[in-house]
Amino acid sequence: MKFRGILFLIVFCTVLSAGEPSAFGAGNLDSSNPYGLTPEEKALLETKKKLKHVEIKTKTQDNKVNSLRERIDGLQTILEGIAQKNHTLQMQLQQLSKKFQSSEDNADVYAKRIESLVTQNSSDISTLKNELTELDAALKKEYVTKKELAKVIDDFNRFKKLVAKELRASTGKKAGDSLSKLSKAEILKRAERAYAKKQYSKAIEYYKYLLAHNYKPARSSFKLGEIYYYKRDYATALAYYKESAKRYSKAKWMPTLMLHTALSMKYTGDRKNAKLFLKALIKKYPSSKEAEIAKKYL
Numbered sequence: 442m443k444f445r446g447i448l449f450l451i452v453f454c455t456v457l458s459a460g461e462p463s464a465f466g467a468g469n470l471d472s473s474n475p476y477g478l479t480p481e482e483k484a485l486l487e488t489k490k491k492l493k494h495v496e497i498k499t500k501t502q503d504n505k506v507n508s509l510r511e512r513i514d515g516l517q518t519i520l521e522g523i524a525q526k527n528h529t530l531q532m533q534l535q536q537l538s539k540k541f542q543s544s545e546d547n548a549d550v551y552a553k554r555i556e557s558l559v560t561q562n563s564s565d566i567s568t569l570k571n572e573l574t575e576l577d578a579a580l581k582k583e584y585v586t587k588k589e590l591a592k593v594i595d596d597f598n599r600f601k602k603l604v605a606k607e608l609r610a611s612t613g614k615k616a617g618d619s620l621s622k623l624s625k626a627e628i629l630k631r632a633e634r635a636y637a638k639k640q641y642s643k644a645i646e647y648y649k650y651l652l653a654h655n656y657k658p659a660r661s662s663f664k665l666g667e668i669y670y671y672k673r674d675y676a677t678a679l680a681y682y683k684e685s686a687k688r689y690s691k692a693k694w695m696p697t698l699m700l701h702t703a704l705s706m707k708y709t710g711d712r713k714n715a716k717l718f719l720k721a722l723i724k725k726y727p728s729s730k731e732a733e734i735a736k737k738y739l
Contacts, residue, residue, distance in 0.1 A: 483676075620647075625656040632664070641668045659688035663698055675705035696722060696731035703735065 620628055632647030645668060652661040666681035682702045686695070703718035719735040726732050 620650050625651060625654065629657060629660075632661075636664055636668070639671075641672065644668060659685050659692055660694075662688060663692070663694050666698070667701070670701050670705060673708075675708045679705050679709070696726045696729040699725075700731040700735060703738070707738075 623631075628647050628651055632644050632651065635641075635644035635647060645665065648661040648665045648668075652658055652665070662681045662685035666678045666685060669675075669678035669681065679702060682698050682705070685692070685698060692698075699718055699722040703715045703722065706712070706715035706718065716739065719739050722729075722735045723732045723739075
């Protein structure tokens, strides 16, 4: 963790000097603790976790199945041996009964001893049969059939189609039907008015339409980030802040973006990186009002 922190500082300092916002790190699905994910990325991450769980569970079940099979094979061998021994003892009992017919007392004593052994062996066989039954039930319970695995794969394929559909929907296709007749500049004006009046649902529709059509993408992303920040959806806000900074790292709203990025990290539990952003904000924009606020948080 200490090494990762040092590496983050090195990367972030490089970014500040180069004007490249890649230090935000939001939306990284391979991170051990990803943040700033869009709804689509959240869905992908959740499915990734489920598939990993299925993979681990399948391997665990394979190991259990192999172990159960080995136990069954061993018990079957023992069972066959005891059954054979029991049969041999029964044959010996018959022979001894004939042999000691002339001495009834001795034959009776010996017969009782052998009957005792036969009874014990029969008990052993019964116990082993019960254990085999339990193992068979456990095997059926733990084993994942090919049919079940195929269902998991089929569910994942349906999920991919659903994600693709959501991605297409998120481009504002329905909104486009009514907004396509307006100029992008007019849509931006409407978005700004809706944002100023805190009519966030309308503003989101306008800004997402503009973003989908690559009109003022840095500004649209920033405003979307601000909307989700004020709606306290900090993870989504981080995703849009990252996109805005990537598009235009020298925008006039960068002090606000960095402050709200830091606070979003703080509220999502990433206090370490939140502190780094607050310090970077103070260093890069020392005279800004956002820097004064950052000092208070530090």
